[in-house]
Amino acid sequence: MHEFAYIYLQNLPTYTTLSLLIPSSNHHSKIIKKKNKQQEAMDQRFSSCRGVSFEIQPHRDPFAIDAPRASQKSWLPWGSSKRIVPSGSVFSRSTSKASSHFCDVDTDNEDDDDSVLINIEEGYELDNNSLLPISNSVHEQLPKAPSKKLVLKQNKPKESRLSVILLDQGLFTVYKRLFMVCMTLNITGLVLAATGQFPYARNHATVFSIGNLLALTLCRSEAFLRIVFWLAVKVLGHSWVPLHLKTATTSLLQSLGGIHSSCGVSSVMWLTYSLILTLKDRDNTSNLIIAVASTILSLLCLSSLAAFPLVRHLHHNVFERTHRFAGWTGLILLWAFIVLTESYDPNTDTYKKDIGSRLVKSQEFWLTLAVTILIIIPWVTVRRVAVEVSAPSGHASIIRFAGGVKPGILGRISPSPMSEWHAFGIISDGKKEHMMLAGAVGDFTKSLVSNPPSHLWVRQVHFAGLPYLVNMYNRVLVVATGSGICVFLSFLLQRGPAEVCLLWVAKGIEQNFGKEIKEWVSGHPEDRVIVHDTAVMGRPNVSEMSVAAAKKWGAEVVIVTSNPEGSRDVVDACKSKGIPAFGPIWDS
Known part of the structure; x- marks a missing residue:
């Protein structure tokens, strides 16, 4: 009798078994019955892993939602991860956290009866109930104690978004190497000038300061960079051009922000050096010129501090407005500084009015004119x-x-x-x-x-930007999450020089993005467009999917648009398999 009862209990669903073993109130019985109904409905097509549902036999149409899914209750202030899965073969959950990045879109109308709260922001899982959903196999087993690896993952401290942006992208990225090379050249020139071994730099310190301003402006001039990117595609966008040359160019163009930020700091150093020399020779200048130069230096320092990663990350609007208005004010004062220095006569301590010929011969004048034109161009449009x-x-x-x-x-x-x-x-x-x-x-x-x-x-x-360089390659895998799809959709609507395969992860495709976008991505062969709807298929491991899709497609390069963590994971996974990959970087 006892043996029969044991076998009978073994073949009952888990929650029914627990209801027989654990005394409970009527309220608990209702909850257990509700769980049983959900479990029976889901077992036909879904398997669950710690509160995240995965479709065992996905539809041929990845957008179809005709079966009930495991409800989820999550702490998602920004939105859940969006992942793509080729052939439904990858079922592991991505290790990337969701973010407030524009590529993340989520829905709020989730049910409230799931057993696990996934706190994406904090990077760990919080059990809301001691009962975990378990697949309804022949021999049901009670939940096991969490492994040491899982416990360590749950106890992992919160990973700062700033640390991901600045550190997890690598200590020796192209961006940081460009920063250091530019900074080293400027420091070397400054040291040589200060020691008397570079007389030209000593006598034209202001020229070097404005020259750095011109360089940093070029690195951020959208009109200039549009020409540079176009030339890169025209010159290197041929099948006979070596792949390593294309990827090196892509890394360089993506990381021009390193030169921009380095030149900003260098311009402050050169202007400081110039002001020190001027103060040592006060007899040949005026207090007004010193005051204007000091104000320009203060504004450059203010702009540099506002662009400091911590400030820019936490107070982006402050950074943007400070950078803009301090820059404009500094440019106006720079023109005043040039006019004053060219018109000042130290012998009479007066300012001459007829200085046109002297301005034309001034290097500072032409450099400042170039900076001014580059800054004005986007605003006149x-x-x-x-x-x-x-x-x-x-x-x-x-x-x-x-x-x-x-x-x-x-x-x-x-x-x-x-x-x-x-x-x-x-x-x-x-x-x-x-x-x-x-x-x-x-x-x-x-x-x-x-x-x-x-x-x-x-x-x-x-x-x-980076997506434009898709045109440089022959076969490219583009990976997008959420609304990051927008920058890649044009490659589906317009035939370009590159053969493009799209890998898109999002939640509730038609519900969140509309019927039109759904039709655009669904009207292509499965080998060219792979879509994973997390509302149907759960959260996959995008990194593994990207590697698998890149190998299947024969992609020369992978380009991803996601949140910083997701982009980093995909890029690292692809590079570990020898596949060149690029994603958005800080200050790219």
Whole structure:
């Protein structure tokens, strides 16, 4: 009798077995019955692993949602990870955390009865109930104690987003190497000038300071970089060009921010040195010139401090406005400084009016003129244009503009051009219109959903970034999560020089992104477009999926657009398998 009862209990569902073994109240019985119904419905098509559901036999249509799924209750202030899985073969959950990055879109209408709360922000899992969902096999087993590895993972301290951005991307990245090379050259020149071994630099310290300002402006000039990226694709975008030369160029163009930031610090050093020399020779200058130079130095220091990673990360609007207005004020004062120094006569302690010929011969004049032109160019193209904003869901909006755009191009929009600008990838078929897909994660992007504007400010000169360099290669795997898909959709709508395979992970494709985008990505062969809807198939390991898809596609390079953690994981996984990979970097 006891043996029969034991066998009977062995073949009962886990929650039923527990209900027989553990005394409970009527309330608990209702909960257990509810769990049993959910378990029976899910066992036909789903397996569960610590509260995350994975489809055992995925639909041929990755967008179909015709079976109940395990409900989830999570602490997701920013949104859950979006992952793509080829052939449904990868079932492990990604180690990447979700973020407030624009590529993350999530929904809020999750059920409240799941047994595990996944605290993505903190990077560990919190058990809400001692009962874990267990697959309904022939011999059910009670939950085992967590392994040491899992305990260590759960007790892992919170990983700072800033540490991921600055440290986890590597101590010897191309960005940091460019920073150090540029800084070393400037420090070497400064030391030689101070020791009297570089007389030209000693006598023209201001020229070196303005020269660094010109270099940093070029590294951020969208018009100049559009030409540079176009030339790179035209010159290197041939099949006979060695792959290592293409990837080296991609790394360099992606990391120009290292030169920008290094030149900013170097300009402060050279101007400080110039001011020290001026103070030592006060008899040949005026107090007004010293005051203007000191103010310019103060503004450069302020801009550099505002761009310090910690400040920029925590207070981006402060950084952006300080950088802009301090830069403009410093440029105006720089013109005043040049005019004053060229017109000042130390013999009479007066300022001459006829200085045109002297200005033309001044190196400082031409360098400052070049900086001024580069800064003005994007602003003369600013226009207020009519837009059509639609919101497929409360988590994303689609902004439509007139005019077609080439693939891989990005644009900037603003509700108030003097205060803030936001960059988005552009979706276009190259004909009559183009669109931007904006995930609602910040004040501005949320306002696009809640209060759609009829007009927005735009810069008519669009700029090129990392996605544009897809055109340089022959076969490319592009990986996107959430609304990061927008920058790659144009490669599906327009045939380019590169053969592109898209790997996209998002949650609730049609619900969050609309029927139009769903149709765009579903109208292609499965070997070219792989879509993973986490609402149906759960959260996969994007890194493993990317490696598998890259090998299957025969990709020369992988380009990913995700949050910093997700991009880092994909890039590292691909590189470990010998596949060149690139993703967004800090200050790229």
